[in-house]
Protein backbone atom coordinates (compact mmCIF):
# COMPACT_ATOMS: atom_id res chain seq x y z
CA UNK A 14 0.00 0.00 0.00
CA UNK A 15 1.32 3.45 -0.86
CA UNK A 16 1.21 6.27 1.65
CA UNK A 17 1.91 10.00 1.44
CA UNK A 18 1.58 11.90 -1.86
CA UNK A 19 0.29 9.55 -4.52
CA UNK A 20 1.44 8.56 -7.05
CA UNK A 21 5.13 9.27 -6.45
CA UNK A 22 7.13 9.97 -9.60
CA UNK A 23 10.18 7.72 -10.02
CA UNK A 24 12.78 7.95 -12.77
CA UNK A 25 14.69 4.75 -13.54
CA UNK A 26 17.94 5.10 -15.48
CA UNK A 27 18.96 2.22 -17.77
CA UNK A 28 16.71 -0.32 -19.53
CA UNK A 29 18.86 -3.39 -18.87
CA UNK A 30 17.24 -6.21 -16.92
CA UNK A 31 17.65 -4.34 -13.61
CA UNK A 32 15.98 -1.14 -14.86
CA UNK A 33 13.21 -3.04 -16.65
CA UNK A 34 12.34 -5.07 -13.55
CA UNK A 35 12.45 -1.96 -11.30
CA UNK A 36 10.04 -0.23 -13.68
CA UNK A 37 7.65 -3.17 -13.98
CA UNK A 38 7.49 -3.73 -10.23
CA UNK A 39 7.04 -0.05 -9.39
CA UNK A 40 4.31 0.29 -12.03
CA UNK A 41 2.55 -2.70 -10.47
CA UNK A 42 2.68 -0.84 -7.13
CA UNK A 43 1.01 2.22 -8.70
CA UNK A 44 4.04 4.49 -8.99
CA UNK A 45 4.34 6.90 -11.89
CA UNK A 46 7.56 5.65 -13.54
CA UNK A 47 9.68 6.94 -16.42
CA UNK A 48 12.53 4.74 -17.69
CA UNK A 49 15.35 6.57 -19.48
CA UNK A 50 17.61 4.53 -21.77
CA UNK A 51 20.61 5.86 -23.68
CA UNK A 52 20.38 3.27 -26.48
CA UNK A 53 17.56 2.91 -29.01
CA UNK A 54 16.68 -0.54 -27.67
CA UNK A 55 16.36 -2.24 -24.28
CA UNK A 56 18.50 -5.07 -22.91
CA UNK A 57 21.92 -3.54 -22.22
CA UNK A 58 24.30 -6.45 -21.79
CA UNK A 59 21.72 -8.88 -23.13
CA UNK A 60 22.75 -8.20 -26.68
CA UNK A 61 21.91 -10.54 -29.54
CA UNK A 62 23.86 -9.48 -32.62
CA UNK A 63 21.64 -9.77 -35.69
CA UNK A 64 21.85 -8.57 -39.31
CA UNK A 65 25.63 -9.14 -39.55
CA UNK A 66 25.27 -12.73 -40.69
CA UNK A 67 23.67 -14.67 -43.56
CA UNK A 68 20.45 -16.69 -43.41
CA UNK A 69 19.09 -14.81 -40.36
CA UNK A 70 21.75 -16.27 -38.05
CA UNK A 71 22.39 -14.44 -34.79
CA UNK A 72 24.98 -14.58 -32.02
CA UNK A 73 24.87 -13.65 -28.33
CA UNK A 74 27.52 -11.08 -27.39
CA UNK A 75 26.43 -10.94 -23.75
CA UNK A 76 24.15 -13.16 -21.68
CA UNK A 77 23.51 -16.54 -23.30
CA UNK A 78 22.65 -19.09 -20.60
CA UNK A 79 20.11 -19.43 -17.79
CA UNK A 80 20.82 -21.92 -15.00
CA UNK A 81 18.08 -24.22 -13.72
CA UNK A 82 18.49 -22.54 -10.30
CA UNK A 83 18.17 -18.96 -11.62
CA UNK A 84 14.66 -18.75 -10.25
CA UNK A 85 14.18 -14.98 -10.69
CA UNK A 86 15.36 -15.09 -14.31
CA UNK A 87 13.09 -18.05 -15.02
CA UNK A 88 10.17 -16.22 -13.37
CA UNK A 89 10.55 -13.14 -15.62
CA UNK A 90 11.19 -15.34 -18.67
CA UNK A 91 7.87 -17.02 -17.97
CA UNK A 92 6.19 -13.64 -17.42
CA UNK A 93 7.59 -12.42 -20.77
CA UNK A 94 6.34 -15.60 -22.47
CA UNK A 95 9.66 -16.47 -24.10
CA UNK A 96 10.38 -20.04 -25.08
CA UNK A 97 13.26 -21.74 -23.28
CA UNK A 98 15.30 -24.57 -24.73
CA UNK A 99 17.80 -26.85 -23.04
CA UNK A 100 21.47 -26.43 -23.86
CA UNK A 101 22.69 -29.90 -24.90
CA UNK A 102 25.21 -31.53 -22.57
CA UNK A 103 28.34 -32.27 -24.67
CA UNK A 104 29.15 -35.99 -24.92
CA UNK A 105 32.86 -35.18 -24.55
CA UNK A 106 34.86 -32.13 -23.61
CA UNK A 107 37.39 -30.48 -25.93
CA UNK A 108 40.44 -28.50 -24.92
CA UNK A 109 43.26 -26.99 -26.95
CA UNK A 110 46.48 -26.92 -24.95
CA UNK A 111 50.08 -26.44 -26.13
CA UNK A 112 49.01 -26.67 -29.76
CA UNK A 113 47.00 -29.90 -29.44
CA UNK A 114 43.27 -30.65 -29.43
CA UNK A 115 42.55 -32.85 -26.44
CA UNK A 116 39.40 -34.88 -26.08
CA UNK A 117 38.21 -35.99 -22.65
CA UNK A 118 35.24 -38.22 -21.89
CA UNK A 119 34.26 -40.57 -19.06
CA UNK A 120 34.94 -43.58 -21.29
CA UNK A 121 38.22 -42.24 -22.70
CA UNK A 122 39.88 -39.93 -20.14
CA UNK A 123 42.42 -37.52 -21.65
CA UNK A 124 46.16 -37.55 -21.03
CA UNK A 125 46.59 -33.90 -20.03
CA UNK A 126 49.84 -32.30 -21.33
CA UNK A 127 50.63 -30.66 -17.97
CA UNK A 128 52.64 -31.91 -15.04
CA UNK A 129 50.18 -33.54 -12.60
CA UNK A 130 50.79 -35.61 -9.47
CA UNK A 131 49.95 -39.29 -9.73
CA UNK A 132 46.88 -38.72 -7.56
CA UNK A 133 45.70 -35.94 -9.93
CA UNK A 134 46.25 -38.22 -12.95
CA UNK A 135 44.04 -40.84 -11.31
CA UNK A 136 41.40 -38.28 -10.34
CA UNK A 137 41.13 -36.93 -13.90
CA UNK A 138 39.63 -33.53 -14.68
CA UNK A 139 36.24 -34.08 -13.04
CA UNK A 140 37.89 -35.63 -9.97
CA UNK A 141 40.23 -32.64 -9.58
CA UNK A 142 37.30 -30.23 -9.81
CA UNK A 143 35.54 -32.20 -7.07
CA UNK A 144 38.59 -32.41 -4.82
CA UNK A 145 39.79 -28.83 -5.15
CA UNK A 146 36.60 -26.84 -5.62
CA UNK A 147 33.99 -28.59 -3.47
CA UNK A 148 35.42 -27.49 -0.08
CA UNK A 149 35.53 -23.87 -1.29
CA UNK A 150 32.04 -24.01 -2.76
CA UNK A 151 30.75 -25.22 0.62
CA UNK A 152 32.82 -22.63 2.51
CA UNK A 153 31.23 -19.67 0.65
CA UNK A 154 28.10 -20.33 2.71
CA UNK A 155 24.62 -19.14 1.79
CA UNK A 156 24.60 -15.33 1.35
CA UNK A 157 20.81 -15.25 1.74
CA UNK A 158 21.06 -16.45 5.36
CA UNK A 159 21.48 -14.12 8.35
CA UNK A 160 25.03 -14.12 9.69
CA UNK A 161 26.61 -14.05 6.21
CA UNK A 162 29.46 -13.35 5.52
CA UNK A 163 30.66 -16.18 7.74
CA UNK A 164 34.29 -16.34 8.95
CA UNK A 165 35.01 -18.83 6.16
CA UNK A 166 33.55 -16.48 3.53
CA UNK A 167 35.66 -13.61 4.88
CA UNK A 168 38.73 -15.84 4.73
CA UNK A 169 38.00 -16.73 1.09
CA UNK A 170 37.59 -13.05 0.30
CA UNK A 171 41.07 -12.36 1.68
CA UNK A 172 42.86 -14.56 -0.90
CA UNK A 173 43.07 -14.95 -4.66
CA UNK A 174 41.59 -17.99 -6.37
CA UNK A 175 45.10 -19.23 -7.13
CA UNK A 176 46.02 -18.99 -3.43
CA UNK A 177 42.86 -20.91 -2.57
CA UNK A 178 43.73 -23.71 -5.04
CA UNK A 179 47.26 -23.93 -3.63
CA UNK A 180 45.80 -24.15 -0.10
CA UNK A 181 43.79 -27.18 -1.28
CA UNK A 182 46.97 -28.92 -2.47
CA UNK A 183 46.53 -28.38 -6.23
CA UNK A 184 49.81 -28.78 -8.15
CA UNK A 185 50.93 -26.03 -10.54
CA UNK A 186 50.00 -28.32 -13.47
CA UNK A 187 46.49 -28.80 -12.07
CA UNK A 188 46.13 -25.05 -11.58
CA UNK A 189 47.24 -24.43 -15.17
CA UNK A 190 44.64 -26.91 -16.39
CA UNK A 191 41.78 -25.68 -14.20
CA UNK A 192 42.30 -22.04 -15.11
CA UNK A 193 41.79 -22.66 -18.83
CA UNK A 194 38.21 -21.93 -19.85
CA UNK A 195 35.47 -20.75 -17.52
CA UNK A 196 37.70 -20.04 -14.54
CA UNK A 197 39.56 -17.26 -16.39
CA UNK A 198 36.41 -15.38 -17.45
CA UNK A 199 36.25 -13.25 -14.30
CA UNK A 200 38.44 -10.16 -14.08
CA UNK A 201 42.13 -10.67 -14.85
CA UNK A 202 42.07 -14.38 -14.03
CA UNK A 203 42.60 -16.58 -11.00
CA UNK A 204 45.87 -14.91 -9.94
CA UNK A 205 44.01 -11.64 -9.29
CA UNK A 206 40.37 -12.39 -8.48
CA UNK A 207 38.97 -12.89 -4.97
CA UNK A 208 38.45 -16.59 -4.25
CA UNK A 209 35.09 -15.77 -2.69
CA UNK A 210 33.79 -14.08 -5.83
CA UNK A 211 35.25 -16.79 -8.09
CA UNK A 212 33.57 -19.54 -6.05
CA UNK A 213 30.19 -17.75 -5.71
CA UNK A 214 30.22 -17.25 -9.47
CA UNK A 215 30.97 -20.94 -10.07
CA UNK A 216 27.91 -21.76 -7.97
CA UNK A 217 25.81 -19.56 -10.28
CA UNK A 218 27.32 -21.20 -13.36
CA UNK A 219 26.90 -24.80 -12.28
CA UNK A 220 23.51 -26.31 -12.37
CA UNK A 221 22.66 -29.85 -11.38
CA UNK A 222 20.03 -29.91 -14.10
CA UNK A 223 19.92 -28.53 -17.62
CA UNK A 224 21.07 -25.04 -18.45
CA UNK A 225 18.69 -23.24 -20.78
CA UNK A 226 18.70 -20.49 -23.39
CA UNK A 227 15.96 -18.53 -25.15
CA UNK A 228 14.76 -19.84 -28.50
CA UNK A 229 15.22 -17.13 -31.12
CA UNK A 230 17.73 -15.14 -29.06
CA UNK A 231 18.19 -13.83 -25.52
CA UNK A 232 17.16 -10.28 -26.52
CA UNK A 233 13.53 -11.43 -26.64
CA UNK A 234 13.42 -11.35 -22.83
CA UNK A 235 14.16 -7.60 -22.39
CA UNK A 236 12.26 -6.73 -25.57
CA UNK A 237 9.09 -8.45 -24.38
CA UNK A 238 9.34 -6.93 -20.90
CA UNK A 239 9.86 -3.50 -22.51
CA UNK A 240 6.69 -3.98 -24.58
CA UNK A 241 4.73 -4.40 -21.34
CA UNK A 242 6.19 -1.12 -20.06
CA UNK A 243 5.27 0.57 -23.34
CA UNK A 244 5.45 4.35 -23.60
CA UNK A 245 6.87 4.77 -20.08
CA UNK A 246 10.31 4.06 -21.64
CA UNK A 247 12.12 6.88 -23.42
CA UNK A 248 14.98 5.68 -25.65
CA UNK A 249 17.92 7.76 -26.86
CA UNK A 250 18.14 9.57 -23.50
CA UNK A 251 21.66 9.53 -22.04
CA UNK A 252 21.64 10.84 -18.46
CA UNK A 253 24.51 13.20 -17.64
CA UNK A 254 23.63 15.02 -14.37
CA UNK A 255 21.64 14.25 -11.23
CA UNK A 256 20.77 17.03 -8.81
CA UNK A 257 19.20 15.91 -5.55
CA UNK A 258 17.88 17.23 -2.23
CA UNK A 259 15.58 15.94 0.49
CA UNK A 260 12.63 17.24 -1.57
CA UNK A 261 13.30 15.53 -4.91
CA UNK A 262 15.63 14.80 -7.80
CA UNK A 263 16.27 16.58 -11.10
CA UNK A 264 17.76 14.49 -13.87
CA UNK A 265 19.46 16.00 -16.90
CA UNK A 266 19.85 14.00 -20.10
CA UNK A 267 20.74 14.54 -23.73
CA UNK A 268 18.56 13.45 -26.62
CA UNK A 269 19.82 13.98 -30.20
CA UNK A 270 22.26 16.62 -28.96
CA UNK A 271 19.65 18.61 -27.01
CA UNK A 272 19.63 18.88 -23.23
CA UNK A 273 16.46 18.08 -21.25
CA UNK A 274 15.58 17.87 -17.55
CA UNK A 275 13.00 15.81 -15.74
CA UNK A 276 11.95 16.14 -12.08
CA UNK A 277 10.99 13.22 -9.88
CA UNK A 278 10.52 12.26 -6.26
CA UNK A 279 13.18 9.54 -6.43
CA UNK A 280 15.56 8.00 -8.94
CA UNK A 281 16.91 4.48 -9.42
CA UNK A 282 20.24 4.37 -11.17
CA UNK A 283 20.46 0.94 -12.86
CA UNK A 284 23.71 1.28 -14.79
CA UNK A 285 27.20 -0.19 -14.21
CA UNK A 286 29.66 1.71 -11.95
CA UNK A 287 31.97 2.17 -14.96
CA UNK A 288 29.29 4.39 -16.58
CA UNK A 289 27.88 5.78 -13.34
CA UNK A 290 31.25 7.41 -12.64
CA UNK A 291 30.74 9.63 -15.70
CA UNK A 292 27.51 11.11 -14.28
CA UNK A 293 27.81 14.37 -12.39
CA UNK A 294 26.03 14.43 -9.00
CA UNK A 295 25.13 17.67 -7.28
CA UNK A 296 25.69 17.69 -4.34
CA UNK A 297 28.35 14.95 -4.75
CA UNK A 298 27.67 11.46 -3.44
CA UNK A 299 29.25 10.58 -0.08
CA UNK A 300 33.00 9.96 -0.18
CA UNK A 301 32.46 6.27 0.65
CA UNK A 302 29.89 5.82 -2.14
CA UNK A 303 31.99 7.72 -4.64
CA UNK A 304 35.07 5.63 -3.78
CA UNK A 305 33.38 2.30 -4.52
CA UNK A 306 31.86 3.64 -7.74
CA UNK A 307 35.25 4.93 -8.90
CA UNK A 308 37.11 1.76 -7.93
CA UNK A 309 34.80 -1.11 -8.85
CA UNK A 310 36.60 -3.07 -11.57
CA UNK A 311 35.03 -4.41 -14.73
CA UNK A 312 36.06 -7.54 -16.66
CA UNK A 313 37.29 -7.01 -20.21
CA UNK A 314 35.56 -9.35 -22.68
CA UNK A 315 36.06 -9.46 -26.45
CA UNK A 316 33.98 -11.75 -28.66
CA UNK A 317 35.12 -12.71 -32.16
CA UNK A 318 32.51 -14.38 -34.38
CA UNK A 319 33.22 -16.29 -37.58
CA UNK A 320 30.61 -17.36 -40.10
CA UNK A 321 31.35 -20.78 -41.59
CA UNK A 322 29.86 -22.37 -44.73
CA UNK A 323 29.00 -25.53 -42.77
CA UNK A 324 29.02 -26.66 -39.16
CA UNK A 325 31.86 -29.13 -39.68
CA UNK A 326 32.57 -28.93 -35.93
CA UNK A 327 29.45 -31.03 -35.27
CA UNK A 328 31.69 -34.07 -35.89
CA UNK A 329 33.71 -33.20 -32.79
CA UNK A 330 31.01 -33.23 -30.11
CA UNK A 331 27.24 -33.14 -29.62
CA UNK A 332 27.71 -29.49 -28.55
CA UNK A 333 31.03 -27.99 -29.52
CA UNK A 334 32.81 -25.80 -26.99
CA UNK A 335 36.60 -25.72 -26.69
CA UNK A 336 38.63 -24.43 -23.73
CA UNK A 337 41.86 -23.05 -25.18
CA UNK A 338 45.10 -21.72 -23.73
CA UNK A 339 45.20 -19.13 -26.54
CA UNK A 340 44.21 -15.44 -26.39
CA UNK A 341 40.79 -16.25 -27.89
CA UNK A 342 39.96 -18.13 -24.66
CA UNK A 343 36.78 -20.18 -24.99
CA UNK A 344 35.24 -21.19 -28.32
CA UNK A 345 31.64 -22.23 -28.81
CA UNK A 346 29.16 -23.08 -31.51
CA UNK A 347 26.90 -20.02 -31.27
CA UNK A 348 24.25 -21.49 -33.56
CA UNK A 349 23.43 -24.74 -31.78
CA UNK A 350 19.77 -23.66 -31.38
CA UNK A 351 19.45 -22.33 -34.94
CA UNK A 352 18.44 -25.03 -37.38
CA UNK A 353 17.24 -23.16 -40.47
CA UNK A 354 20.67 -22.85 -42.13
CA UNK A 355 23.58 -25.19 -42.88
CA UNK A 356 25.88 -22.26 -42.13
CA UNK A 357 27.09 -21.75 -38.58
CA UNK A 358 28.77 -19.23 -36.31
CA UNK A 359 31.72 -20.05 -34.12
CA UNK A 360 32.33 -17.47 -31.41
CA UNK A 361 35.29 -16.89 -29.11
CA UNK A 362 35.14 -15.45 -25.59
CA UNK A 363 38.40 -13.77 -24.59
CA UNK A 364 38.68 -12.10 -21.20
CA UNK A 365 41.15 -10.03 -19.17
CA UNK A 366 44.44 -8.97 -20.75
CA UNK A 367 43.81 -11.14 -23.86
CA UNK A 368 40.46 -9.40 -24.41
CA UNK A 369 42.10 -5.99 -24.16
CA UNK A 370 44.69 -7.01 -26.73
CA UNK A 371 42.18 -8.58 -29.16
CA UNK A 372 39.97 -5.49 -28.94
CA UNK A 373 42.68 -3.30 -30.44
CA UNK A 374 42.05 -2.22 -34.02
CA UNK A 375 43.56 -4.62 -36.53
CA UNK A 376 43.67 -7.63 -34.21
CA UNK A 377 40.58 -9.34 -35.71
CA UNK A 378 42.79 -11.38 -38.03
CA UNK A 379 45.05 -12.59 -35.23
CA UNK A 380 41.90 -13.88 -33.44
CA UNK A 381 40.76 -15.54 -36.67
CA UNK A 382 44.11 -17.25 -37.14
CA UNK A 383 43.98 -18.58 -33.56
CA UNK A 384 40.47 -19.93 -34.16
CA UNK A 385 41.72 -21.59 -37.38
CA UNK A 386 44.59 -23.12 -35.39
CA UNK A 387 42.01 -24.90 -33.20
CA UNK A 388 39.60 -25.69 -36.06
CA UNK A 389 41.85 -25.98 -39.18
CA UNK A 390 38.92 -26.81 -41.49
CA UNK A 391 37.75 -23.23 -41.01
CA UNK A 392 40.42 -22.19 -43.53
CA UNK A 393 38.17 -23.67 -46.26
CA UNK A 394 34.85 -22.70 -44.73
CA UNK A 395 35.45 -19.09 -43.60
CA UNK A 396 32.87 -16.61 -44.91
CA UNK A 397 33.59 -13.53 -42.76
CA UNK A 398 33.21 -12.37 -39.21
CA UNK A 399 33.19 -9.58 -36.72
CA UNK A 400 34.54 -8.56 -33.33
CA UNK A 401 32.78 -6.98 -30.35
CA UNK A 402 34.53 -5.49 -27.32
CA UNK A 403 32.53 -4.81 -24.14
CA UNK A 404 35.27 -2.38 -23.02
CA UNK A 405 34.50 -0.23 -26.06
CA UNK A 406 30.74 -0.22 -25.51
CA UNK A 407 30.10 3.32 -24.18
CA UNK A 408 27.16 2.29 -22.01
CA UNK A 409 28.85 -0.57 -20.15
CA UNK A 410 32.60 0.18 -20.43
CA UNK A 411 33.39 -3.42 -19.56
CA UNK A 412 31.52 -6.71 -19.30
CA UNK A 413 30.82 -7.30 -15.59
CA UNK A 414 32.21 -6.30 -12.21
CA UNK A 415 35.00 -8.21 -10.51
CA UNK A 416 36.83 -7.95 -7.19
CA UNK A 417 40.38 -8.33 -5.98
CA UNK A 418 40.83 -9.81 -2.48
CA UNK A 419 39.26 -7.78 0.35
CA UNK A 420 37.08 -5.74 -1.99
CA UNK A 421 33.85 -7.71 -2.35
CA UNK A 422 32.62 -7.90 1.24
CA UNK A 423 33.80 -4.35 1.90
CA UNK A 424 32.28 -2.73 -1.19
CA UNK A 425 28.94 -4.54 -1.55
CA UNK A 426 26.97 -2.90 1.29
CA UNK A 427 28.01 0.56 0.06
CA UNK A 428 27.23 -0.25 -3.59
CA UNK A 429 23.69 -1.33 -2.76
CA UNK A 430 22.87 1.37 -0.17
CA UNK A 431 20.60 4.27 -1.13
CA UNK A 432 21.82 7.84 -0.84
CA UNK A 433 18.96 10.15 0.11
CA UNK A 434 16.48 9.84 -2.75
CA UNK A 435 18.88 8.01 -5.05
CA UNK A 436 18.74 4.19 -5.26
CA UNK A 437 21.21 1.88 -6.98
CA UNK A 438 20.47 -1.28 -8.96
CA UNK A 439 22.32 -3.36 -11.54
CA UNK A 440 24.15 -6.68 -11.35
CA UNK A 441 27.27 -4.85 -10.11
CA UNK A 442 25.42 -3.95 -6.88
CA UNK A 443 24.49 -7.60 -6.28
CA UNK A 444 26.35 -10.68 -5.07
CA UNK A 445 26.24 -12.04 -8.61
CA UNK A 446 27.74 -9.63 -11.13
CA UNK A 447 27.75 -11.16 -14.61
CA UNK A 448 24.36 -12.78 -14.14
CA UNK A 449 20.84 -11.70 -15.07
CA UNK A 450 19.86 -13.23 -11.72
CA UNK A 451 22.10 -10.67 -9.98
CA UNK A 452 20.57 -7.80 -12.00
CA UNK A 453 17.00 -8.86 -11.11
CA UNK A 454 17.75 -9.44 -7.43
CA UNK A 455 19.29 -5.94 -7.24
CA UNK A 456 16.16 -4.49 -8.84
CA UNK A 457 13.85 -6.15 -6.33
CA UNK A 458 16.08 -4.92 -3.50
CA UNK A 459 15.97 -1.31 -4.81
CA UNK A 460 12.17 -1.44 -5.18
CA UNK A 461 11.89 -2.72 -1.59
CA UNK A 462 14.17 0.09 -0.39
CA UNK A 463 11.79 2.62 -1.97
CA UNK A 464 8.68 0.96 -0.57
CA UNK A 465 10.14 0.65 2.94
CA UNK A 466 11.42 4.24 2.93
CA UNK A 467 7.85 5.39 2.33
CA UNK A 468 6.53 3.25 5.16
CA UNK A 469 9.12 4.39 7.70
Ligand SMILES: Cc1cc2nc3c(=O)[nH]c(=O)nc-3n(C[C@H](O)[C@H](O)[C@H](O)COP(=O)(O)OP(=O)(O)OC[C@H]3O[C@@H](n4cnc5c(N)ncnc54)[C@H](O)[C@@H]3O)c2cc1C
Pocket residue numbers: 026027028029030031032049050051052055056057058059074075076077078079250251252253283284285288314403408409411412413438439440441446447448449450451452
Ligand atom coordinates in the same frame (compact mmCIF):
# COMPACT_ATOMS: atom_id res chain seq x y z
C1 LIG B 1 30.03 -11.30 -22.21
C2 LIG B 1 28.90 -11.48 -21.22
C3 LIG B 1 28.39 -12.75 -20.99
C4 LIG B 1 27.34 -12.91 -20.10
N1 LIG B 1 26.77 -14.16 -19.94
C5 LIG B 1 25.69 -14.31 -19.13
C6 LIG B 1 24.97 -15.54 -19.08
O1 LIG B 1 25.29 -16.50 -19.81
N2 LIG B 1 23.90 -15.62 -18.24
C7 LIG B 1 23.49 -14.56 -17.48
O2 LIG B 1 22.52 -14.70 -16.72
N3 LIG B 1 24.13 -13.38 -17.53
C8 LIG B 1 25.20 -13.22 -18.34
N4 LIG B 1 25.82 -12.01 -18.45
C9 LIG B 1 25.44 -10.93 -17.53
C10 LIG B 1 24.16 -10.21 -17.89
O3 LIG B 1 24.18 -9.83 -19.24
C11 LIG B 1 24.08 -8.98 -16.99
O4 LIG B 1 24.23 -9.40 -15.64
C12 LIG B 1 22.77 -8.24 -17.06
O5 LIG B 1 22.32 -8.15 -18.38
C13 LIG B 1 23.00 -6.85 -16.43
O6 LIG B 1 21.81 -6.11 -16.42
P1 LIG B 1 21.82 -4.65 -15.79
O7 LIG B 1 20.47 -4.11 -15.98
O8 LIG B 1 22.39 -4.72 -14.42
O9 LIG B 1 22.88 -3.81 -16.62
P2 LIG B 1 22.95 -3.46 -18.24
O10 LIG B 1 22.44 -4.63 -18.96
O11 LIG B 1 24.32 -3.02 -18.43
O12 LIG B 1 21.91 -2.29 -18.35
C14 LIG B 1 22.26 -0.94 -18.13
C15 LIG B 1 21.49 -0.09 -19.13
O13 LIG B 1 21.75 1.27 -18.84
C16 LIG B 1 21.92 1.98 -20.05
N5 LIG B 1 22.72 3.16 -19.74
C17 LIG B 1 24.03 3.24 -19.41
N6 LIG B 1 24.39 4.50 -19.17
C18 LIG B 1 23.29 5.26 -19.32
C19 LIG B 1 23.02 6.65 -19.19
N7 LIG B 1 23.98 7.52 -18.87
N8 LIG B 1 21.76 7.09 -19.41
C20 LIG B 1 20.77 6.21 -19.75
N9 LIG B 1 20.97 4.89 -19.90
C21 LIG B 1 22.21 4.41 -19.68
C22 LIG B 1 22.64 0.99 -20.95
O14 LIG B 1 22.50 1.32 -22.30
C23 LIG B 1 21.93 -0.32 -20.58
O15 LIG B 1 20.81 -0.55 -21.38
C24 LIG B 1 26.83 -11.80 -19.38
C25 LIG B 1 27.34 -10.52 -19.63
C26 LIG B 1 28.36 -10.36 -20.55
C27 LIG B 1 28.85 -8.97 -20.85
